[in-house]
Amino acid sequence: MVQDRITGLRVNYLENPLGLDSAPRFFWQILSQRRGAQQCAYEIRVSSTLEQAQAMAGDVYASGRVLSSVSTHVELPNGVVLQPRCRYYWSVSAWNEQGERLNSEIAIFETGKRGQGWSGNWITASFLRKMNEDLQAPYLRRSFAVPSPVREARLYICGLGYFEAYLNGVAVSDDMLCTAYTRFDKTVLYRVFDVTAQIREGQNALGVLLGNGWYNCFAEDPWNSKEASWRDVVKMLAELHLAFEDGSEDVIVTDPRWKCHGSPIIFNGIRNGEHYDARLELPGWNEAGFDDQAWENCRIVRGPGGALKAFEMEPIRICQVHRAVSKWAVPGGWIFDIGQNQAGIGDFCFHGKAGTTITVRYSDLLHEDGTLNMAMSGFIRSHGFQTDQYTKKSDEPECWHPRFVYHGFQYIEITGTDVEPELADVRAFTMHNDFSSTGEFSCSDGLLNRLQSLCWWSTVSNCFSVPTDCPHREKNAWTGDAGLSCEQMLINFGSQAFWTKWMGDVRDAQRPAGSIPVVIPSTGWGYNSMNGPDWASALTTVPWMLYLYHRDVTALRENYEAIRSHCEFMLSMADGYLVHYGLGDWCPPFDGPAISANMSSFKCPTEVTDNAYFHSSVRTLARMARILGYEEDASRYEEVADEIRGAFRRAYYDPETKLVAGDCQTATAAMLYHGLAFPEEQAELLDVLLKQIERQDWHIDFGVLGMKAVMHTLGSMGRSDVGYRMLAQRSYPSVSCWIEQGATTMWECWNGGGSHNHQVFSDFSAFLYKYIGGISPDESDPGFDHILLRPALTSGLSAVSCKVHSLHGEIRCSWSKEGDAVQLEVHIPVGSCATLYLPEHSQVLEDDRVWLDGDAESAIQLVSGQYRLVVATARSVQQDLNPPAL
Numbered sequence: 001m002v003q004d005r006i007t008g009l010r011v012n013y014l015e016n017p018l019g020l021d022s023a024p025r026f027f028w029q030i031l032s033q034r035r036g037a038q039q040c041a042y043e044i045r046v047s048s049t050l051e052q053a054q055a056m057a058g059d060v061y062a063s064g065r066v067l068s069s070v071s072t073h074v075e076l077p078n079g080v081v082l083q084p085r086c087r088y089y090w091s092v093s094a095w096n097e098q099g100e101r102l103n104s105e106i107a108i109f110e111t112g113k114r115g116q117g118w119s120g121n122w123i124t125a126s127f128l129r130k131m132n133e134d135l136q137a138p139y140l141r142r143s144f145a146v147p148s149p150v151r152e153a154r155l156y157i158c159g160l161g162y163f164e165a166y167l168n169g170v171a172v173s174d175d176m177l178c179t180a181y182t183r184f185d186k187t188v189l190y191r192v193f194d195v196t197a198q199i200r201e202g203q204n205a206l207g208v209l210l211g212n213g214w215y216n217c218f219a220e221d222p223w224n225s226k227e228a229s230w231r232d233v234v235k236m237l238a239e240l241h242l243a244f245e246d247g248s249e250d251v252i253v254t255d256p257r258w259k260c261h262g263s264p265i266i267f268n269g270i271r272n273g274e275h276y277d278a279r280l281e282l283p284g285w286n287e288a289g290f291d292d293q294a295w296e297n298c299r300i301v302r303g304p305g306g307a308l309k310a311f312e313m314e315p316i317r318i319c320q321v322h323r324a325v326s327k328w329a330v331p332g333g334w335i336f337d338i339g340q341n342q343a344g345i346g347d348f349c350f351h352g353k354a355g356t357t358i359t360v361r362y363s364d365l366l367h368e369d370g371t372l373n374m375a376m377s378g379f380i381r382s383h384g385f386q387t388d389q390y391t392k393k394s395d396e397p398e399c400w401h402p403r404f405v406y407h408g409f410q411y412i413e414i415t416g417t418d419v420e421p422e423l424a425d426v427r428a429f430t431m432h433n434d435f436s437s438t439g440e441f442s443c444s445d446g447l448l449n450r451l452q453s454l455c456w457w458s459t460v461s462n463c464f465s466v467p468t469d470c471p472h473r474e475k476n477a478w479t480g481d482a483g484l485s486c487e488q489m490l491i492n493f494g495s496q497a498f499w500t501k502w503m504g505d506v507r508d509a510q511r512p513a514g515s516i517p518v519v520i521p522s523t524g525w526g527y528n529s530m531n532g533p534d535w536a537s538a539l540t541t542v543p544w545m546l547y548l549y550h551r552d553v554t555a556l557r558e559n560y561e562a563i564r565s566h567c568e569f570m571l572s573m574a575d576g577y578l579v580h581y582g583l584g585d586w587c588p589p590f591d592g593p594a595i596s597a598n599m600s601s602f603k604c605p606t607e608v609t610d611n612a613y614f615h616s617s618v619r620t621l622a623r624m625a626r627i628l629g630y631e632e633d634a635s636r637y638e639e640v641a642d643e644i645r646g647a648f649r650r651a652y653y654d655p656e657t658k659l660v661a662g663d664c665q666t667a668t669a670a671m672l673y674h675g676l677a678f679p680e681e682q683a684e685l686l687d688v689l690l691k692q693i694e695r696q697d698w699h700i701d702f703g704v705l706g707m708k709a710v711m712h713t714l715g716s717m718g719r720s721d722v723g724y725r726m727l728a729q730r731s732y733p734s735v736s737c738w739i740e741q742g743a744t745t746m747w748e749c750w751n752g753g754g755s756h757n758h759q760v761f762s763d764f765s766a767f768l769y770k771y772i773g774g775i776s777p778d779e780s781d782p783g784f785d786h787i788l789l790r791p792a793l794t795s796g797l798s799a800v801s802c803k804v805h806s807l808h809g810e811i812r813c814s815w816s817k818e819g820d821a822v823q824l825e826v827h828i829p830v831g832s833c834a835t836l837y838l839p840e841h842s843q844v845l846e847d848d849r850v851w852l853d854g855d856a857e858s859a860i861q862l863v864s865g866q867y868r869l870v871v872a873t874a875r876s877v878q879q880d881l882n883p884p885a886l
Contacts, residue, residue, distance in 0.1 A: 003033055004030055005031050006103070007031055008027065008028055008029035009105070011024045011026055012312055013027070014312065016107055016108050018110045018193070018194060019111070019190075019191070019192030019310040020112055021309050024082075024109055025074065025075055026075075026090065027071065027072050028071050028094075029807070030094060030102065030830040035865030036863045037096055037097065037830050038069060039071055040067065040069065040095050040096065040097055040099075041068065042065075042066055042093065042095070043065050043092065043093045044063045046058060046061040047089045048060050049089065050089055053106045061076055061080045072807045073553070084114040085112070085114075085154065085156075085241065089106050112156075112190075112192060113308070118239060121254055121256075122237045122254070122300065123237075123256070123258055123300055124233055125140065125296070125298060126260055126298060128233040129233070130233075131218065132226075134233055135269065136263065136266050137212075138209075138263060139263045141205055141208070141258065141259050141285065142254075142258045143204070144252050145202065145204070146200065146203075149201060149244065150245070151196075151244060152194075152243040153243070155172055155191075155195050156239045156241070157238040158189070158236065159236040160179055160210075160213070160236065161179065161210075161212050161217075161270070162177050162178060162212070162403075163178055163210050166208070166286035168199075168287060177213065177431070177465070178191055178311075180465035181465045181521060182505055183508045183509060184214075184305070184306050185306050188307070189501075190308050190310060192311075203288040203289070205287055205290065206240060207286025209403070211265070211403065212270065213270055214521075215230065215234065217271070217523075218269060219272055220381035225271075230304050230305065232302075235303070235304075236254060260295060260297070260298045263280065263282075263285075265403070270406075271475060272380065272383040272405070273405055273407075274404060275391075276390050276400060278390065278394075279354075279393045312500070313497035314434045314498065316431055316433055316464055317434040318344070318429040318431055319430050319431065321430070322427065322430060324336040324337060325423075327421075330372070331371070333413055334414050334421060335366075336413075336421075336426045340410060340428075341364045341408070341457065341757050342408075343471035343757070344407070345405065346402075346412050346426065347401040348425060348426060350390055350392060350399075350400065350425075351419035352418060354394050356416065356417055357389055357392075358415070358417050360388040360389070360413065361374065362386040362387075362407040362409035363376070364408060364409055364472065364756045365756060366411060374386070386472060406471065407471070407472060408757050412426060433464070438492060438494050439491045439769060439803065439804050441772075441773055443773075443799060444800070447728055448728070448772070451735050451764055453744070454738070454745055454746045455746060455762040457746075458746040458759040459488070459489055459759050463495070465501070470748070478518060478519050479518055479520060479531070479536055479539070480518070480538065480583065480586070480760070481759060481760045482502065483537050483542065484760055484762075486499060486538070486541060488764075490545055491766060496550055499545075499555075500546070503555065506538070506562065507558075509522050510539075511527065514568050515527060515531065515566070516531060516536050516539055532606075533570055533617060534583055534613045535582065539617075540566075541620075543559040544624070547627075547783075548779060549783065549784070550783050550807055551785065551807075553627065556627060564633070571640070576647055577644045577647035578611055578644075580607040580611075582613070583606070585704065587704055587750070588602040588603065588666075588701065589701060589751070590749070590751065591751060593753060602706075603663075603664035604667045604705075605652075608670060611648045611651075611652070613674065613705075615644040618637050619641040619675055653671065665692050665701050666705060669709035669714075672717070673709035673710075682717070686717050690722060693710075693722060693726065698726055700734065701733075704760045710723075711723050720771035720772060720795055727764065727767075735764075737752075746760075769802060770790070772797070773802025774791035774792060774800075774813045783807060784807070784832050785833075786834065789834050791813055791836075793824075798816065799815065800816075806832065808829040808830065811828065812826065822873070823868070825869075826866075826867040827867070832864060834861075841854050842858065843871070844870070844871050844872075846867065846868060846869050
């Protein structure tokens, strides 16, 4: 009897996606209880109807039986033509190594417009004329008749900056903050919604509420948001396609027949807040029976200028709800503590008399006297900062939350009402892109567990269609922050589609000569400073990580020319194969104020990290070229990388003393991590690094670039115990100091200055997974086809549980010490194999089978399946020789 089964069907990383303009790639997993189970062949079928799919006919495409173990990134042949705006049904059969056939359930995907022209017009409210003054959110609506039963209905829509769409008074989705942020004059992402269930015979109504978002970002700020080339008043483009049971079709489009009116949202700004006057509500405005004769007609306007493409990633949603845990009175009002620093909005029940205007401010900082600290507001120089207002319409309790903003906060201040709100009156809606959690890490040291939690929360707080630096002060997608955090994000979250989208933003931002700005999307700011090889390395790092963790060759192919162009730009900036124009090892430990003062007080010379990243980017480009079959490019860039390495060594490295310029943790680790050292030098350079760490009493002495280099160098070279010792320090500078001061997210600066919700140090989480839990992909066989298992059995921890959900399925490596032995559990999914690395002279048994007998061999080859091993090592038997000083 077949017990194996197929699960996890995805298209372009998404489950049953609606609206694909890109070519579909198919993914599935096989679950099995048997050790050594594997897929030996598959057949994929794509059908035009459910009946065809149920019959396994595959009238659009049937691959036939393909002898292959591949179950990811399976593409359709070039000859298969997919029509625009069509639903397709697909399924897969697989044969295991025993010759048994497994059949999947039926999944779907729908194509988007796929280049098909739009019959609607871009429209806006007739009364919106001045983008610097018309800051409200207008209502737009259209009534229409449906004469006969509808078989299918799809809404294709783009509202700028944000929109909420309703059909017959019901929201078409639970998405928040649509449309996704892009460079709107290059690319605009439209949405597709299945609204069949909301259509009825007779009169119907479409209603849309438009917010300013990033399209009309009007506040004065340092990043020239007001000068964005795309800026204009809010607008929308939509088509509602109706397919009737009798085979006929109709389409309702945006045109001047749409009606418009002001809404209760009288002001909204993405960095400022939202003001709502409930007295202006128009009950039923989005329903069919509403009388809109007094409303004005909409007017046709110019579009944003960008190419319309389908939105192909997980939308932003309300993902968690947190109730206030405490409150206290302050002059003029009350402050509520949500208990968790996060990004999202408040949800309130307001009391008081009609006409009362209640002000809500958000922050993650408090003054010593318990009042709200709005220090982050200094960057936003007009229209307020993280401040919402609500004006009551009645004397009864009224519930409300803003729609077109999000804030970064732990504390909420409420003023302007004489009625004291109760704890139950205040909640926080946690918002972010709704991708799945794919990693789990815990261990016997509660500090590391808290660190993992801090990294998790800082990450989700900064995923709002782009990977931002912080959810309050800026909301900018800094390239350096993105490049440093993307690896841990691909471990912790199913964020592949998110990163694929952002890489499109990066390509849109690149100038013809190859440079990219330091924040992306960019309004035009950030091209002429701070965008050196270090921060701009995200252009190379993100596609490479997508390849490393998911064998995504498409990511390499789509971004190859952009990466090559940027490497050529760096070469144009070089003198003798050396550059010096980067930002450096930002935010190392320092004393004193943070902003514009000490963040750049680092020990490692900027030219060292500049050229380390220069070398690494060019070397990685050469690897990409080899993978893609661009042999001439591969040879050229390998030679260029050798020249950069030689120039670096001559300028910054003393082979006699083994010291790198700066003589610090970051400099030495950068030489190792970025491949600038020869193999025979690595052991001695590691010794230098360990002495530099010991010189700081085993403390962190690096910034964000050093974090990546130091921690991954220690882990990959077998000294995860030292990395753990650094992370486990209780005295300053340390993660423990953050936590003792109340941190629930990662901070920007070790001394507590700057932002208190920054993801730039979140790559510590990747270290925990790879070198404490011990799960890593293999660069030579990526996508977890081959897994490297390096559990830190001699780190001083007594237990670790680590799980990573790869495209093949769950990878698990968990262990606990019991006396002189370690109980080790490993799970390898079908489609993967693994090498388990253990301390030398380990003795390994499973039941009565001896895997290792205690000789110098330290690696075991594992096929798919579940393992429960008993490991005795020389270190564990003798107790830990060098436990961390905790």
